[in-house]
Amino acid sequence: MKARAGTQIRKVLIANRGEIAIRVIRSCRELGIRTVAVYSDADRGALHVRSADEAVHIGPSAARESYLVLDKILGACKQTGADAVHPGYGFLSERAEFAEALAAAGIVFIGPPPAAIRSMGDKTTARATVTRAGVPVVPGDNGPEGRGFPTSALALEAARKIGFPVMLKAAAGGGGKGMRLVAEEPKFEAAYTGAQREAKSAFGDDAVYLEKAIIGPRHVEVQVFADTHGNVVHLYERDCSIQRRHQKVIEESPSPAVDEGLRQRMGQVAVAAAKSCGYVGAGTIEFLLAPNKEFYFLEMNTRLQVEHPITELVTGVDLVRLQIAVAEGKPLPFTQAEIPRRGAAIECRIYAEDAIRFLPSPGKITLLRTPSGPNVRDDSGVTEGSEISVFYDPMISKLAVWGETREVAVQRMLRALAEYRVGGIKTNLAFHQRVLVEPDFLRGDYHTGYIDGHKDKILVQTPLEGDALDVVLAAAALQAERARPEPLASPEEATAAAPWPRAVGWRR
Numbered sequence: 001m002k003a004r005a006g007t008q009i010r011k012v013l014i015a016n017r018g019e020i021a022i023r024v025i026r027s028c029r030e031l032g033i034r035t036v037a038v039y040s041d042a043d044r045g046a047l048h049v050r051s052a053d054e055a056v057h058i059g060p061s062a063a064r065e066s067y068l069v070l071d072k073i074l075g076a077c078k079q080t081g082a083d084a085v086h087p088g089y090g091f092l093s094e095r096a097e098f099a100e101a102l103a104a105a106g107i108v109f110i111g112p113p114p115a116a117i118r119s120m121g122d123k124t125t126a127r128a129t130v131t132r133a134g135v136p137v138v139p140g141d142n143g144p145e146g147r148g149f150p151t152s153a154l155a156l157e158a159a160r161k162i163g164f165p166v167m168l169k170a171a172a173g174g175g176g177k178g179m180r181l182v183a184e185e186p187k188f189e190a191a192y193t194g195a196q197r198e199a200k201s202a203f204g205d206d207a208v209y210l211e212k213a214i215i216g217p218r219h220v221e222v223q224v225f226a227d228t229h230g231n232v233v234h235l236y237e238r239d240c241s242i243q244r245r246h247q248k249v250i251e252e253s254p255s256p257a258v259d260e261g262l263r264q265r266m267g268q269v270a271v272a273a274a275k276s277c278g279y280v281g282a283g284t285i286e287f288l289l290a291p292n293k294e295f296y297f298l299e300m301n302t303r304l305q306v307e308h309p310i311t312e313l314v315t316g317v318d319l320v321r322l323q324i325a326v327a328e329g330k331p332l333p334f335t336q337a338e339i340p341r342r343g344a345a346i347e348c349r350i351y352a353e354d355a356i357r358f359l360p361s362p363g364k365i366t367l368l369r370t371p372s373g374p375n376v377r378d379d380s381g382v383t384e385g386s387e388i389s390v391f392y393d394p395m396i397s398k399l400a401v402w403g404e405t406r407e408v409a410v411q412r413m414l415r416a417l418a419e420y421r422v423g424g425i426k427t428n429l430a431f432h433q434r435v436l437v438e439p440d441f442l443r444g445d446y447h448t449g450y451i452d453g454h455k456d457k458i459l460v461q462t463p464l465e466g467d468a469l470d471v472v473l474a475a476a477a478l479q480a481e482r483a484r485p486e487p488l489a490s491p492e493e494a495t496a497a498a499p500w501p502r503a504v505g506w507r508r
């Protein structure tokens with residue numbers, strides 16, 4: 001982001017769709033900034049189009065021919081006189097050439113500098129870059145020239161040194177594509193070939209490198225923020241271990257596995273990682289947290305993330321507003337010590353899907369009632385009558401709740417999920433209820449294998465309703481009374497929050 005100090009953004013084009021476009025529009029509106037939506041054929045009547053001040057049609061439904069076409073976005077900027085672009089997540093958000101093209105056109109990219117996107121986009125470069133700053137990476141080998149292994153023989157030799165089990169990963173990868181767990185030597189050759197082939201077809205780049213495999217890890221990520229004046233802070237962690245096929249399903253902050261000491265260390269390391277690549281704006285440092293509480297840098301996401309609302313709920317910071325301030329060249333409005341961390345937040349991603357078979361369930365939403373009430377936030381991209389198309393991610397909304405303790409947040413999420421009504425398509429609402437009432441989840445005792453490990457109890461279609469829901473609330477209440485409350489950030493807050501709220505049966 002090349003904003004000179006004092007640049008004032010007047011009109012933002014949102015190069016995205018759905019809930020994140022609407023989320024960005026909301027902050028812009030509060031700031032008195034004009035907004036421009038872009039839309040494809042399939043999104044002609046979409047909510048994000050109606051939410052913006054102006055909208056520009058950018059082509060056919062397929063993202064490859066619309067949302068992913070750089071020139072169409074640039075054209076829409078010129079046509080509307082937008083002076084800045086917010087990329088959201090996905091689509092063009094982590095394409096360095098996009099940030100460069102905008103800069104060349106004199107348009108502010110509300111995101112990091114192209115060089116930071118580039119160095120973190122390649123996993124071997126990212127590992128090397130953060131290692132120089134003292135950040136712990138998973139023990140491994142980037143290959144003889146630092147960008148993958150040219151032959152499986154060389155890779156096997158390195159794997160023996162690292163020790164099995166190992167992970168083969170695509171240098172251009174991320175998100176699990178081109179990744180292979182290899183438990184033992186006889187399986188290595190086939191895994192190497194498979195990872196290479198998958199990397200080539202997914203990224204047009206077959207470079208693969210090696211890491212020691214961490215077994216039973218949690219995925220804990222730290223939100224970072226940097227301004228153009230050299231200030232870098234973190235906004236604590238999110239636990240995103242509840243995933244399915246590398247798709248996050250439930251996220252929470254703080255992580256039940258992270259105590260205050262670990263939080264400070266992970267935060268400091270995350271800040272060092274951001275500094276190592278000259279970062280500016282909102283970013284996320286992903287870590288694997290091993291069962292022995294060792295943590296390792298995994299990758300950096302150089303964008304605002306889907307799950308950013310839970311960080312907003314526990315810190316009270318509007319991350320999009322902050323992105324805009326930083327893009328205008330303003331300094332961060334707080335120091336590390338001034339960032340609050342209060343209570344607990346949980347987010348459930350509500351999908352239009354057959355949750356058991358894990359397949360999208362596109363179609364028209366014929367009925368929609370979204371939950372509200374105290375400390376409930378529903379970030380949605382649809383309304384009643386909206387069409388969930390086959391062209392894009394079938395996420396309906398992100399349901400996020402806050403509670404003074406984790407137990408209260410769980411109860412609140414169960415209440416909010418029970419309030420949700422969606423007609424016309426299948427959803428994963430019942431799936432979420434089943435995850436939340438599992439004793440292991442209630443204890444915060446889970447890792448990235450949680451869903452597969454609890455298949456028979458979670459992957460059933462019946463929703464929890466009526467009497468069953470009473471049971472659920474009772475279970476959560478019991479848990480709340482047993483559990484020791486998460487200590488608050490400061491003695492003042494602890495005083496303000498005491499006495500601890502009892503698990504109250506408001507339905508009675």
Ligand code: MV4
Nearest residue numbers: 138167174175176211212213214219243246448
């Ligand atoms: C790993 C790992 C264990 N050991 N790397 C999956 C997606 C990609 N971002 C990194 N992933 C993993 N890398 C080592 N050395 C386990 C995973 C992993 C995982 C990580 C985060 C969240 C969910 C996951 C599910 C399966 C595997």
